[in-house]
Amino acid sequence: MRVTEFFLAFPQIVWALAFATVVGRGLVSCVVALALTWWAQYARLMRGQVLVYREREFILTARALGQRRWRILLFHLLPNCLSPILVKATIDVSLAILLLAALSFLGVGVPPQIPSWGNVLAEGRLYLQQAPWLTLFPGGAIMGCILGLNLFGDGLRDLLDPKMQSVAASSARPS
Numbered sequence: 823m824r825v826t827e828f829f830l831a832f833p834q835i836v837w838a839l840a841f842a843t844v845v846g847r848g849l850v851s852c853v854v855a856l857a858l859t860w861w862a863q864y865a866r867l868m869r870g871q872v873l874v875y876r877e878r879e880f881i882l883t884a885r886a887l888g889q890r891r892w893r894i895l896l897f898h899l900l901p902n903c904l905s906p907i908l909v910k911a912t913i914d915v916s917l918a919i920l921l922l923a924a925l926s927f928l929g930v931g932v933p934p935q936i937p938s939w940g941n942v943l944a945e946g947r948l949y950l951q952q953a954p955w956l957t958l959f960p961g962g963a964i965m966g967c968i969l970g971l972n973l974f975g976d977g978l979r980d981l982l983d984p985k986m987q988s989v990a991a992s993s994a995r996p997s
Contacts, residue, residue, distance in 0.1 A: 823869065829862035838921055842930040849932050852925055856918050867910060871903035905982035912975035916968040923964055939964050 829837065841855040875881060876899070884894050919939075925931030926940025934941055939960050946956030
C-alpha cells in the first residue's frame with residue numbers, strides 16, 4: 823500500500839502528463855497513462871472494502887465451515903466489494919474523458935489528426951474572437967457528457983447501496 827500512497831500523493835494530471843510526455847503522443851499512450859493514474863485508487867478502495875467485509879459474520883461462518891480461501895474470496899468477498907468499484911468506475915469514465923481532453927488540449931494527448939474534444943477545443947481557441955461557437959459547442963458537449971455520466975453513477979450508487987435503499991424505504995413509509 824506504500825506504492826499506492828506514493829501514486830495517490832500526486833494529482834492524476836501530473837502522472838498522466840509525465841507519462842504521456844515520456845512515451846509520446848498517441849491513443850494507446852493516453853489509455854495507458856489513464857490506467858497508470860487510476861490503479862492506485864481502485865486498489866485502495868478494494869482493500870478498504872475487503873477490510874470491512876472480512877470480519878463480517880458470513881465470512882467468519884464460511885471460514886468456520888472450512889471453505890477454502892479462494893472460494894471465500896470469489897463467492898463471498900468479491901460480490902460484496904464489487905458495487906463500490908462499479909460506481910467508482912462509472913464516475914471515473916467522466917473523469918477519464920475530461921483528462922483525455924485536457925491532455926489533447928495541452929498537446930500531449932492524441933495526435934491532431936485523430937478527432938477528440940481536446941483537439942477541437944485547442945483548434946477553436948485560435949478563432950475564439952471570430953467564432954466562439956467553435957469552443958462553446960465542444961465544451962458544452964464535454965460538460966453534458968460528464969454531467970450525464972456523473973448522474974448515472976450517482977443513480978447507480980443509490981441503486982446498489984443497501985444503506986441508501988433502507989433510508990429511502992423508511993422515509994417513504996407514512997408515520
